[in-house]
Structures are given as structure tokens and as C-alpha cells.
Amino acid sequence: MRDHIHGPVDPPGRLRGLGIDEFRLHGGFWGGLQARNSAATLQHCLEWMERLGWIANFDRVAEGATAGPRPGWQFSDSEVYKLMEALAWEHGRTGAAWADETLASLTERVAAAQDDDGYVNTCYGHAGQADRYSDLSAGHELYCTGHLLQAAVARVRTAGEDKLVEVARRAADHVCREFGEDGRDGICGHPEIEVGLAELGRALNEPRYTEQARLFLERRGRGTLKPIALLDASYFQDDMPIREADAWRGHAVRALYLAAGAIDVAVDTDDADLLAAVERQWTRSVERRTYLTGGMGSRHQDEGFGEDWELPPDRAYCETCAGIASVMVSWRLYLATGDVRYADLMERTFYNVIAASPSEDGRAFFYANPLQQRSAAADVRPDEVNPRAEGGVRAPWFDVSCCPTNLARTLASWQAYAAAVDGDAVSLLQYASGDLTVRLDSGDLTLRIDTAYPHEGAVRIEVVAAPEGPAELRLRVPHWAEGAAIADATGRREAAPGWAEARGPLHVGATIELHLPVEPRFTWPDERIDAVRGCVAVERGPLVLCAESIDLPWPLESLRVDATHPPRTEGDGAVLQATAMPPAPEGGPLPYRSTRSVGEPITPAPVRLIPYHRWAQRGSTAMRVFLPTM
């Protein structure tokens, strides 16, 4: 048994992620987000769910008062569990008594609602409710249970076994009895139980849970789920077995949660074929179905992946939860393979999907993360539950409110994804200021990391404590970082994208400096992405930049970029040389003309771009990431 506090994922292989207590952030980009999550978002989620009665649903089950109408969608229990997971990480990270006490109180209420046989759900199976598992397609019962198990995993890894873990264990045992080899031949319309069971199986050393996750995986893809109106079986990945698929399709969060569970099962059961299938799906989907921001999901209709190359910037769904799920998948693939490309995509998604969602006060959130907003969205009221947001405005809470609690659990555990340990070697994957202490096979290594990344490209690492035995340090050089350099005891040298190994002994006082080029740069989309033909984007380090209408002297729709002038740094964004294209003269009632419009461009002017994650923070605006060239 390892003696550190484990992180969100802890596979049995050589590579492990950081334990929740191994890296203490000191402010900076992620430290700031984490502090805001701690100070505002956790309480905000708790208040909303109390106000809406989603937590009281558990009390109603405990009291046998389930006959009347029940507030919330059938999956609202999962939001409570995700908040509990967030509280567990938060307590593990900071030791905060408030987090611990709140978690304990929620645990009591959930425990009181658990049936004698371990079943726990506030929407099914009690007086006045539909029968247990009577609607596997849409009922989300196993989905909710999966989130309960993940919350318990966070708890056992940060505080050991307690009542929450006991509740989860009983729930998992119930699922194994009910859906085991000799039980119901069913699966849940929304994957999540797979990853929950696999993680809990790992955390509690219960191979039965992993085996049950494997069973669910193998049953899927055979068209057994009753279709939901107008959606086909690919919506819930029930169209083909996971081993046969080449790309992710259908509902993005479903596809990605399923993939995460599949990786856990593949690793824990040494199933190379299954792991290869998910790697293949990652490769194809990242190549053809992923936005520049790392966002996934091209369609509002089914919150789903589109076809290859179908990546409209305006109707990009890029649900915040899909970004989180993508990180879950890439993290597992990184730990399983050590391939740096997975950490690269995580960085892209962290900065351009996950960091984009919360407002500056941590009390409002983007649900969808489009790459273009043609006109400023209407403001929302801070006290109103919003329908699923169309994009353009951060809202305090949603009718389907999966994103806020998902963000909360992810931000509370962010530092666990920042590095990985392999025997006597530590690999830094994400750069943030803080104190990193990792237990290597040879002893404890403590590094102090100082950086203003991503706004500046220098990362300074000092060895504060070193083990007696051997220790190695390597640094991820992002795929975009052509021209990076590393300086260590042996001098300064170029560092090509991939890995840069620190040379020389890691004795106390040794320093290593990584220099990543974060000057703004043009990025061109593949010609097959029809929706952004003739456009260019600007990136700056890991940040995707965007133009907001409030920064422009002309309407955003008329903006044309002069791509012969490279972008220059300004603040945390960039400045471009641009002009405006006046609308074509009217040629009839339709917007199609017999001649190509050749308006006379306005005198060029410099135009400011800001990091995408900060858009719509100065009020509702029009925005675009991909900018037409002249």
C-alpha cells in the first residue's frame, strides 16, 4: 500500500499521478481558480441544491415521504454526489473543517435514504415512484450510483474508510447482485457506473467491482437500450461494442465517461485489446472531432459529437462536462501509456474549456463553450435557474445542472493532474507555482516551482529536499513549444516538444529552468474543417485567444485579419493587424450574389485579442476564435 494520499486515479501500473497532498499551489492561474472554487463555488452549489430541494430529496426517501411531486430531474442525486466528491478532495487538499463537516452531514442524509439492500436513489423504487430500473435508457439510476462511488473513492483516498465509503460499498454490492453475471442483463443509458465501480474496486481492493464494470462494458453496444425519441442507439454508445468503434460518437459526456471506465478496466484486467481500442478512438476523435480549445461535442441536438470535420464554431456545444470527461480519459491514457500527447490535450482543455466556464466570482458557469458568438447574449439573473444555456452567458444554475458540480470536483483536485511519478522519476506535466513533495522509491523529493505561466514562459524549479538515493526529473515540453529551452546544472540547451530531462544531480539548491515560448502565434485549421475555411486563430502558449466585439472599432462580423503580420504580445493576449470588410452591396432579397463581393476595406488598425477563457467577463459580447483572413 502506498502511504501518500492518493489522487483521483490510481492505477496499478508503474506510473501514478500525484496524491492530493503532494502539490500545494501558491496562487497563480490554477491556484487562483482553486481558491475561488474553495471560497465560492462549493458553497454556491450547496445553496442551490438546498434551495431547489435536490438534497432534501434524500430526506424525503428517509422519511418515506416520496408520494408527492419530486423536485429536479431524475439524475439530480448525481449533483449531490459530485459536490460530495468535491468536498472530499477539498478536505484532503486543505484539511478544511467546513468541507469535512459538510461532507459528513451530506453523508448522513444520503445514508438515511439508502434502502436495506444497498439501493439508493431518490427518484425510483419508493412509494409513488416508478419501479427500480424500470427505465434503464433514461432513468440514470446506475449513473447516479456511479457518482456516489466516485465520491467515496475521493473520501477513501483522502481520509480512509468512513460512513460514505460504507454507503458506497453497500451500493456497489447491490449493483453487483442486481446486474451481475446471473442478474439483470442491463446497462445504464448514461455511462458512469463503469468508471465508478472500477475506481472503487481499485480503492477498496475489490476485484468484484472491476469485474462488474467489465460486464457493463461488454454488454454495451448491442442495441438493448430502448431508444429515446428521435435519437438512435449511438446517442448512448449502444450502437456497437466499444472494442469495435473507431471514433467517439453520440452524446459526448456519455462517450467519454464510458471510455474512462474502459481504460480503468483495461488496465486492471491487462486487456491490451480494450486499451488499444480506446487509444484508437482518442486518436481519430482528436484528429477530426475536436475543437482548437480541446472542446468536444459539435451538436446541440444530442449534446454530441458530429461527423468527422464537423466542427462549427458557432454551434459548438463543447459542454464543460465533456471537457472534464476528456481530461478524465486523457489522464487515464497518460498513466496507462506515458504518452505525452495525452498530457498535451489535457493542458489545452484545462485552459480553454475548464478555465473558461466559471465566472470571476465562481458563482456562474458556462455550460456550452462555443468558439463564436455572433451577437451578445441576453444577461441572466443571478437568482434564476436557466434552461440549458445556449452559450454566451454564464449562469448561476441550470435546469440540468451537471457542469457546476463537475467543475467543483475537478478544480478541487486539479493539482493531482500536474505531475506523475514513476519509481524514482517525477514528470512535470502542468506548470503552476507551488511546493511539490513526492515520495519516490528512493525517498522524498521536494521541489519549489515558481512561474507566471501561462502568461510568461519561464518555469523555475528549485530542489528543496532530495532523497538519499537516485531521483530523476523530466519536464513536459508542449507540442506547440517549438524553440523551448531548458537550463540546468549542465547549462542551457534547446528542448524539443515532448520531454526535457533535467541533467545533473538533484541535490538541495539545484535549479532547473524551463523556457517555453509564449509569444502569440497563428494557428491554421485543417482544410477539411469547412466551417472555418479561410480563417486563422491566434494562440499564446497554451491559451487560445479570441476577439471580443467590445474591443473592436468595427462590427465583429466585418473583421478581417492581415495574416502577413504576425501577432504581437499585449498583456495576457495579443494584438493583430486587421481591417474591416464592409457588407457587399445589396443585390436582391437573398444573401447570394452573381459577383464576388469586393468591398473596399477600411484603413487597417491594430486589434486586441484576449484569452478565450476570459470572454464575456466584461459583459455580454460577440466573440470569435477563428478570424477571417483578407
Added chain:
Amino acid sequence: MRDHIHGPVDPPGRLRGLGIDEFRLHGGFWGGLQARNSAATLQHCLEWMERLGWIANFDRVAEGATAGPRPGWQFSDSEVYKLMEALAWEHGRTGAAWADETLASLTERVAAAQDDDGYVNTCYGHAGQADRYSDLSAGHELYCTGHLLQAAVARVRTAGEDKLVEVARRAADHVCREFGEDGRDGICGHPEIEVGLAELGRALNEPRYTEQARLFLERRGRGTLKPIALLDASYFQDDMPIREADAWRGHAVRALYLAAGAIDVAVDTDDADLLAAVERQWTRSVERRTYLTGGMGSRHQDEGFGEDWELPPDRAYCETCAGIASVMVSWRLYLATGDVRYADLMERTFYNVIAASPSEDGRAFFYANPLQQRSAAADVRPDEVNPRAEGGVRAPWFDVSCCPTNLARTLASWQAYAAAVDGDAVSLLQYASGDLTVRLDSGDLTLRIDTAYPHEGAVRIEVVAAPEGPAELRLRVPHWAEGAAIADATGRREAAPGWAEARGPLHVGATIELHLPVEPRFTWPDERIDAVRGCVAVERGPLVLCAESIDLPWPLESLRVDATHPPRTEGDGAVLQATAMPPAPEGGPLPYRSTRSVGEPITPAPVRLIPYHRWAQRGSTAMRVFLPTM
């Protein structure tokens, strides 16, 4: 009372459309479609609705056997009514006994299901069913009634009053009692009752019905409809009063049916303000929310209009029914105003939406009409009910099967839209071979029209019978027809887009020839339509052309057009000079690169384009209308 058999719309103003018997088509483009509708589609619709039990639903109400499960969606009655309307027009057009007998038989079955107070609906209000009007948002009861009224209008205009008209009259009276000034303050989630009431009011000279239509219009837009999950009030145009809106929004068919009813009410009540509102909405929506094909509806999610300039070719919904509804609106606006632009849009929609839908055998249909299909769609089985089609494949029937019967009624009455009469003047609007006999104020004028339009641009018109008194003839010159010419007794001259008046007396034997330039031409989208930036389309007369993958030596995605070479005519399509752009070299896992891809283009080759309406008739293909330029 006019003594011809009236057409689908017959407003009280000076301009009237053709009666169903005034124009007999002789083969050609529309004659062929109409013959196929007659020979195959009507029977096809009847068979499917018998097979699925949608017609038997009426029998079940008549027999009091409504307790068990009911086949079909809550709006399936409307499909039966639309078929009845089609049969009425078909009988009016041809006198076919089969159509008359089938209609009579359906009328008996509907009449038997009508309640004593005039209410008729097979889904609500009977034993085991939800109460009448208990779900105005989604129940579609008034929508269904509206279609019943439209069927009766077709009957009364082609055969006079009969049992169907009596059933409709009782249904309309019921609606007036139930929803009148002193009745329920409600509206239907799906507009249609408005246009049905207004038309029936006109046909039966019952201003009460028009007044009820007006009431429904005025009640709308005040947010009284209970929202449908995740859709806001604009989905059913309940977000703002129709007089205040500047553009169509929400569900396209709903928006357009509502507009059609509003025009009828505006015309019949001399409400210039209301008419101006709809004209304003047409102008803005055609300018910014309409596809090159005339198709409307940019989103699958809500089958709805998008924002201004949101016109993705691949995810274009362009529902066949929205095309039909657009024709209903433009036809009414044309009759109300005489403005040629409305007839122009009708032509575009006829050839590129409505004609595109049916298969060559008239037994399968496009539901959505996208302008780009990236990969060939899977084939459908001829005996299978399809989920709402995603596009790319014509299907025999749909779960929500509004389009086949809507097509049937439109094709059966197509000739009524081909010309309009104003006193002693006739205006030819749509060109097709046939015998046109119109009753002018001065007497009957008979024209024989010969043309291979749209494949050839010559339209030859001979006067076969002429009235004693004055008669005038004018010909629509489509907006795209720069360089058109007219030849008549006074010689040949240029004819600018708009109207060309025939000069000289219209005596028997006089001939007039119109020459429309139908050589293929490039058409450029407005720069604000982001989704087709850098692309060009090719049109040929009123036909939008497209490239199909089966005609290309390269993958469709690599096609690049050399726009310096104008397209040349080939068959009913065109040939372009084009080349292929190989994919950019791989630069990482994501499809975004630090340098603009500059592959070496393949040797140019001619590429064939076909009319869009014929796409996917040679099997499933990839297709695109807007072609990237080099």
C-alpha cells in the same frame, strides 16, 4: 362569386391565383412530378397510414374503443387530413374517380369520429385519453383541426359543399365556441388553426372563422404556452407578438404557418399593420436566414431558424415542410402585394426544396434537405418507418411523417401557383408546358405554353382563344435572369428582371416568346455567412447545382474549384474546371497547424455538377452545393 374552381388561396383583393382547373400541365418538369404524385405518392401515403393504424384511429373513436394504446404521435390525424386535401385537389385537377371515392371513404371515417359538439381528434378527449385541450403546448389538437379545415377548403373549392365541408364547419364552430372571445384564452403550440380558419372563413363566407383566427394571432406571443423541455418560447413563436417581430425564429414550420395565417387575416380584415409586419419578417429572414435553395431552418435541435447568417450547409435542416410553408407564405404575400420577389422565392423553393424531396418513384422522401453531405448515408429499407431523417437518404415513411402528405397536397395543386389574374391581365409566374385557360373580366383567354424549362430557357406562348375585350399578359423575369429577352408582335427586346409585358393584341394565333438565360453561373455567398466562406455555388436557371462524390475522380472533401473558368453547360447540369487539394501533412494529433497547409494540387480536371434536386438518386453519395475555391 367567381365561377371557376378556385385554387388553394383565394383572397378578396384584385389579384387571384389560378383555379385548380385553369392550367393543365403537359408533362415537363412539374407535369412529371404531378403525374408521379398522382400515380404513386397518394396511394403510398394511404397505404402507410392504413398499415400504421393512423386512419383506424378514427374508427377506434367511432367505436368507443380508445382505451388501449394508440398508434402514432398525437398529431397523426393531421397526416390523414393532408392526404384528404391532396385527394381533393387531385380530384379537382383530374376528375379521377379513385381520388373522389377515397376521399369520400376517408370522410366517412372522420365524420364517424366527430363528437356531437363538433370536436374531432383521435388522441384526446375520449375514454382512456387525456382531456381535451389539456396540453395546448404539445397536444397539437388545434393544429390537426386546422389541417381538417384546409382539406375542406380544397373540397369546397373543387366540388362544393359536401360531408367533409360539413364536418369541418362543425369543427370550426366548436373551436369558435371553445376558444372565442368568451372562451378559453388559449392558443395551440403549433400554428395551423389560424390559416385553416381564415381559409375556411373565406371559402364559406363565414367571417366568424376569420375573427377566431385573428383572436388566436393576437393571443400569441405573450408567453402563455407551457415551455417544452429545454426549448424557450420562441420555439412556438410565443415569445413576442407577431406585430413586433422583425424576423422568423424558432421552429420553422410553426413560424411560417403562423405567418401564412397572419397574411390571410391581414388581407381579410384590411390590417395593413399586420401585413407590413409579415412583409418585414420575410425581408429580414430571406436576407439573413435562408439558404440558396430557398430552404429554411438552420438547426436540427428545434427544427428551427438560426440566428442571422447562421446557415451551415451540412447541418441545414431545410425541412421539406418548411419549404412548403415558405411557398404558402410567399404566395399569399404575392397575391396581397403583387411584388415579384415573392414569386422569385417560390420558384427557388419549388425547384430546390420541394422537387428535391420525392424519389424518382414517388415512394420515398427527403425530410431534411442539407446542402452538404460529407459521407454517404446508410441506405434505408423500403418497408421501414424511419426516425426523423438526418439527411442524405430518402425514406418511405417517418416516425414523424409530415413531409410526404404535405408534398402530396402541394404537388396536386402546383399549377394553381403558376399564374395570377388581375382583372383583364394574367401574369405568368412559373413556367411549364400546358394549356392555360383563365377567365378574365373581359372573357376567356386560352394560352398554350411550350417549354423545356428549366433545362432550356425558351418559353413559347401561343394564344389559342382570346376574349372579345381587352386582355393583357405579362411574364415574370426571374431575378437571376440578366440578359433575358422577349419576342412578340412588336419584335424582340431585352427583358430586365421583374416583369416583361407582351405588347400587341392577344389575338388567336399570336405568339410570345420569352428567352431566359439558363447557362450555368457562379453564385457567391454574402461574406457574413461564415459557414461557406471561400466557397462558390453554381446555378443554372432556377436550379441550384451540386457536386456528388460519385462524379468525382477525387474525394469530395478535396475538391477545389477554379473560379477563373466559368462553368459550362452539360446536360441538365454543368461542368467546372477543378482540382484536388491533398490533405495537409500531419502536424500533431489535432487538426490545427502552425503553418497554413499548402499541398500541391492535383492536375486540374473537368468536374460535373448535377441539379441539387436530383442528388442521391443514383445511390447514397457525399454531396455539396458550396464548393471551395482554390
